[in-house]
Amino acid sequence: MSTALLRQRTPDLDHAMTLGQEALRLCGDSPIRSVWQRANELYEQARPWRKYPAVGQYGDELRAWSSQPAALAMSSRTRAV
Numbered sequence: 001m002s003t004a005l006l007r008q009r010t011p012d013l014d015h016a017m018t019l020g021q022e023a024l025r026l027c028g029d030s031p032i033r034s035v036w037q038r039a040n041e042l043y044e045q046a047r048p049w050r051k052y053p054a055v056g057q058y059g060d061e062l063r064a065w066s067s068q069p070a071a072l073a074m075s076s077r078t079r080a081v
Helices: 002-007 013-027 033-045 053-066 069-080
Strands: none
Touching: 002 013, 002 033, 013 033, 013 053, 033 053, 033 069, 053 069
């Protein structure tokens, strides 16, 4: 849904980033592969707006969430595939 909000004629950055942050928080310290993949895809698609505060905040939260041992292990396995 977050990605769809970015692809609209008038992107809803605040709502998209809020939904992305909620997904990260719901996973907590037990990341789910599909959430990890979609969270990174969302951030990549939000790149044109990287200076927008909501995108920056999402990026900060994504980096913190991705630095957890379980997420790092998932990241390594995903890249090896």
